[in-house]
């Protein structure tokens with residue numbers, strides 16, 4: 001296991017203002033998995049992921065990265081932050097340099113790389129996120145929203161993390177922008193065998209891209225399974241204020257009305273196959 | 286990490302002080318602060334201390350919130366105390382190497398500390414019991430005579446209200462950007478002075494950009510709602526004095542009189 005999280009607890013504030021944000025969270029992430037974290041706003045998703053690269057310190061419980069406890073006094077947290085890349089929500093707000101290329105170099109340079117090596121990493125990262133070369137030397141503040149976001153993600157990718165964590169990376173993007181971003185993540189996952197943890201509110205995206213889904217509620221992980229398993233619990237998710245993909249909703253309704261289809265379909269493509277199959281059997285019409 | 290600044294933070298509860306007209310509280314706080322500087326003897330600190338204690342009880346705000354307000358200024362306090370003790374000339378009580386500590390110095394430091402602590406707690410009490418919006422409304426109303434002198438009172442108070450409103454937002458933003466840069470391997474803690482200042486750039490640039498963006502959005506939103514400044518503008522909650530407020534003014538007056546009398550009596554006493 002690449003990351004093991006054991007009985008993690010965390011609270012914000014103290015005294016009367018104290019508020020527990022994580023309660024006994026335990027799970028582990030094998031190398032190369034694409035997993036999604038869903039949950040209502042305020043359920044503790046952002047708090048949880050900030051523990052994984054040591055930005056927040058657990059109150060109790062431990063996190064092991066490659067078998068080493070990251071809360072140990074002598075653990076090198078700076079190195080951890082390069083191995084576990086964290087892309088915050090609205091990452092474009094962190095851009096600060098005079099041009100795109102320099103901004104992406106910031107991470108690798110902080111790791112102690114010289115200008116040449118850092119430049120090379122930045123170059124690769126910008127290619128991975130699909131920023132064309134003519135934009136390398138313009139000010140990041142002149143780019144469009146989607147481009148800014150990709151530059152910010154490149155800033156994290158340039159540190160060549162083994163694990164990439166993204167907090168609602170598609171928030172505020174247009175449909176095309178989000179599609180491109182998710183396709184890019186999928187590619188990173190396939191080609192570089194990067195472990196990816198995606199915090200998302202879009203059940204469609206989760207269904208389409210993730211291999212495993214964690215559901216958080218009031219600071220605890222209450223479900224952990226494949227998208228099919230998790231989305232079969234429609235009523236319970238609804239009660240938590242979460243949705244299932246629209247197509248799953250639709251298939252479950254169809255089945256309830258007596259159509260002979262398997263309701264556990266979570267992507268449009270699967271559902272189409274399933275419905276066509278039912279038609280071919282001639283049980284409909 | 287950036288959340289323990291009490292000055293300018295409201296503590297929500299229902300108390301006599303909370304319900305008081307904010308203008309009374311501003312005038313009262315002002316009178317209290319001036320009263321601390323009128324005399325320098327033990328009687329007035331006793332009287333002012335009693336007054337402060339009564340106000341704290343009336344406010345129903347737990348005492349530790351006021352102590353919290355002291356934390357950020359403790360360094361300043363220490364420096365002034367040390368300077369006073371070391372550099373005041375007078376009758377020596379204690380001599381060591383080149384340092385002479387004088388009776389006057391010790392007294393000065395003691396009085397300074399008492400005064401300072403009481404001043405901070407008193408003004409913290411005002412901001413704990415009054416929302417920023419009430420405060421700026423009250424200031425606008427108290428300063429409105431200046432309108433005659435063409436001072437743009439409404440604009441100034443609007444600017445203050447906005448600035449106050451933005452402090453917590455900008456703190457949160459700072460926290461977020463700091464974390465985002467830490468995640469990219471930034472280091473805000475180690476290195477010499479020059480290096481540390483340079484390390485602040487990745488924090489400051491995005492912070493300014495975001496402050497300007499927010500200012501722009503806000504201006505746009507205000508314009509979209511036809512905001513045109515103070516002229517002819519009415520208030521949703523106009524400030525109107527009630528009987529309690531009049532009685533409170535009377536109390537403040539009584540406090541001042543008692544304090545001044547006490548001050549003159551105290552002058553005759555030793556110490």
Ligand SMILES: Nc1ncnc2c1ncn2[C@@H]1O[C@H](COP(=O)(O)OP(=O)(O)O)[C@@H](O)[C@H]1O
Nearest residue numbers: 012013021039040041042043044045046047048
């Ligand atoms: N910096 C903070 N200070 C105090 N409380 C916070 C802070 N950040 C988050 N919280 C609280 O912790 C809980 C979990 O928040 P968060 O992890 O941001 O949830 P999510 O990302 O799932 O929306 C919420 O109740 C939130 O109000």
Ligand SMILES: [Mg+2]
Nearest residue numbers: 042045046167
């Ligand atoms: Mg969040």
